[in-house]
Amino acid sequence: MRKLKGIMLIDDDDTNNFLNQRLLNRMEITDKIREFRNGKQAFDYLYNISAEHYDPSSPDYFKPSLILLDINMPVMNGFEFLSLFEKLNAGFRKDIVLALLSTSEHSQDTERAAASNIAYLTKPLTTQKMQDLLDAYFQEEGE
Amino acid sequence: MLLFQNSSHSIVTTPAEISDPNGLVLVGEVLVVTAYFLVAAILFYLALRRDDRERKVVLALFGVIALMGGAVHALNFWGSASGDMLLTLRLIFGVIALVGAFLLFRAIPAMMAIPSQWQLKKTNEDLRAQVEEKEKAQVALREAQQELEDRVLKRSAQAITATRELEREVESRKRAEKQLISKNYELVKKNADLDDFVYYASRDLKGPVLNVTGLVEAIREELPPGNQELNQLFARLDDSVSSIHRKLNNLAEVSRIQRPIAEEHLLMVSFALVLEQVKERLAEPLRLSNANLQADFSAAPEVYFSRDNLYSLLTNLLSNAIKYRDTQRPLQISLSSSLQDQYLVLRVQDNGMGMDLSQYGQHLFSMFRRFHDHVEGSGVGLYIIKRIMDNSRGKVEVQSVLGEGTTFLLYFVRHDQQTGTRI
Numbered sequence: 001m002r003k004l005k006g007i008m009l010i011d012d013d014d015t016n017n018f019l020n021q022r023l024l025n026r027m028e029i030t031d032k033i034r035e036f037r038n039g040k041q042a043f044d045y046l047y048n049i050s051a052e053h054y055d056p057s058s059p060d061y062f063k064p065s066l067i068l069l070d071i072n073m074p075v076m077n078g079f080e081f082l083s084l085f086e087k088l089n090a091g092f093r094k095d096i097v098l099a100l101l102s103t104s105e106h107s108q109d110t111e112r113a114a115a116s117n118i119a120y121l122t123k124p125l126t127t128q129k130m131q132d133l134l135d136a137y138f139q140e141e142g143e
Numbered sequence: 144m145l146l147f148q149n150s151s152h153s154i155v156t157t158p159a160e161i162s163d164p165n166g167l168v169l170v171g172e173v174l175v176v177t178a179y180f181l182v183a184a185i186l187f188y189l190a191l192r193r194d195d196r197e198r199k200v201v202l203a204l205f206g207v208i209a210l211m212g213g214a215v216h217a218l219n220f221w222g223s224a225s226g227d228m229l230l231t232l233r234l235i236f237g238v239i240a241l242v243g244a245f246l247l248f249r250a251i252p253a254m255m256a257i258p259s260q261w262q263l264k265k266t267n268e269d270l271r272a273q274v275e276e277k278e279k280a281q282v283a284l285r286e287a288q289q290e291l292e293d294r295v296l297k298r299s300a301q302a303i304t305a306t307r308e309l310e311r312e313v314e315s316r317k318r319a320e321k322q323l324i325s326k327n328y329e330l331v332k333k334n335a336d337l338d339d340f341v342y343y344a345s346r347d348l349k350g351p352v353l354n355v356t357g358l359v360e361a362i363r364e365e366l367p368p369g370n371q372e373l374n375q376l377f378a379r380l381d382d383s384v385s386s387i388h389r390k391l392n393n394l395a396e397v398s399r400i401q402r403p404i405a406e407e408h409l410l411m412v413s414f415a416l417v418l419e420q421v422k423e424r425l426a427e428p429l430r431l432s433n434a435n436l437q438a439d440f441s442a443a444p445e446v447y448f449s450r451d452n453l454y455s456l457l458t459n460l461l462s463n464a465i466k467y468r469d470t471q472r473p474l475q476i477s478l479s480s481s482l483q484d485q486y487l488v489l490r491v492q493d494n495g496m497g498m499d500l501s502q503y504g505q506h507l508f509s510m511f512r513r514f515h516d517h518v519e520g521s522g523v524g525l526y527i528i529k530r531i532m533d534n535s536r537g538k539v540e541v542q543s544v545l546g547e548g549t550t551f552l553l554y555f556v557r558h559d560q561q562t563g564t565r566i
Contacts, residue, residue: 013351013354015351015354015358019354019357019358022361072346072347103349103350103353106451107408107449107450107451107454108408123349123350123353124353124357
């Protein structure tokens with residue numbers, strides 16, 4: 001399976017980011033993973049990428065193929081990030097897969113995810129859940 | 144009588160007297176005449192003063208007779224003119240005297256009826272005694288009346304006091320009621336706050352607990368395998384962490400079902416669809432218990448309900464059926480829906496261990512009550528089912544036979560008969 005170009009982890013829980021990054025590293029899905037502590041930091045980063053306000057030679061800047069997004073976060077939560085993200089250039093967005101990652105199984109949250117046509121995963125993230133997600137969204141890219 | 148004696152005497156003696164008058168006879172005659180006239184005057188006076196007519200006449204008549212007696216004497220004495228005229232006068236007087244005697248005779252009964260002084264006195268005394276008695280009675284009556292009036296006044300005063308007291312009582316009750324209502328409102332609010340607190344606390348604790356699970360797993364992966372002692376410790380650590388996790392989930396669930404459901408989250412929910420999601424969630428235990436699950440929702444495929452709550456109901460019912468299955472036979476679970484009067488009834492039947500409802504029935508739906516210890520459980524599953532059904536004005540019934548199985552009947556209020564908002 002081909003590696004993903006990059007993954008963004010957006011979660012205010014540092015340990016959760018650490019564990020998810022460890023899991024992804026061990027699965028060897030990608031070489032580039034960046035962590036963000038809230039929606040605003042992540043959106044500012046993405047906006048700069050979309051507007052090409054970055055140094056392409058820097059390894060710290062990359063356009064992700066997958067974003068794992070927590071819902072409850074300070075400053076800007078997952079859904080606020082989502083609505084801003086949907087205002088970005090459609091061409092820029094089309095090869096980015098977004099997945100909500102949350103502890104809650106509320107129909108409120110799952111329905112909202114379904115309305116935006118994005119994946120919804122419950123914590124903890126496992127190899128199995130990650131593999132299912134890849135199978136569902138990156139099948140055609142692999143191979 | 145006196146008159147006749149006098150007159151006859153006069154008639155007999157007159158010629159002699161006339162012929163031979165002397166001073167002593169004169170004085171006597173004058174006195175007699177005077178006495179006659181006085182008697183006549185007294186009788187007339189009495190006749191005038193009497194107020195009963197009959198006696199008046201009698202007395203007057205006697206007066207006339209006395210007058211006539213006097214006149215006869217006077218005439219005898221002064222014996223003026225002719226003896227003829229005197230004779231005529233005597234005749235007239237005699238007739239009048241006879242009439243008087245007749246009238247007197249007629250008057251006998253009336254005269255007899257005239258009470259004597261003594262009788263009158265006695266009667267008078269009797270009357271006075273009667274009057275006194277009457278007065279006494281009157282006084283007693285007045286006293287009684289007064290007492291009655293006093294009593295009425297007192298009663299009225301008592302009644303007024305009682306009414307005032309009652310009014311005061313009503314006032315204070317009203318105040319108490321108001322306080323109760325406001326206290327109740329406060330309590331409801333505090334309860335809701337508490338539910339919110341538990342809900343958010345349990346939700347926020349989930350993340351760290353999941354992190355611990357992940358970290359334990361990571362440590363296990365980093366450590367060299369094959370250490371028996373470490374494996375034992377990890378097994379216990381896993382148990383503890385998953386127990387915390389399960390309890391947090393229950394807390395979150397119990398507090399969640401107490402929160403009011405927004406109108407937009409009530410909709411027609413498909414039993415089959417939610418059952419599919421529950422089967423996904425319980426895929427592992429269903430597979431391990433080798434359960435045969437049959438569902439027929441054709442009679443009533445949908446219910447107007449919160450999707451989360453229906454999910455919770457089915458999850459708890461199915462996991463109960465799995466937990467308390469009879470390991471001697473393959474687990475059969477059958478689900479069906481039907482319409483029954485104002486209810487839509489969901490029936491979930493299993494062939495598990497069953498239970499003795501006469502022993503446990505009353506505590507069956509209580510929180511944290513558990514009747515088995517051979518499997519893991521927290522004792523909130525049935526409580527959650529009951530709460531969800533109660534909160535939506537439905538009900539839950541259970542039938543069970545020890546060693547044969549258990550059937551849960553969930554009664555949902557049918558939406559087409561229920562236009563009000565649902566809790």
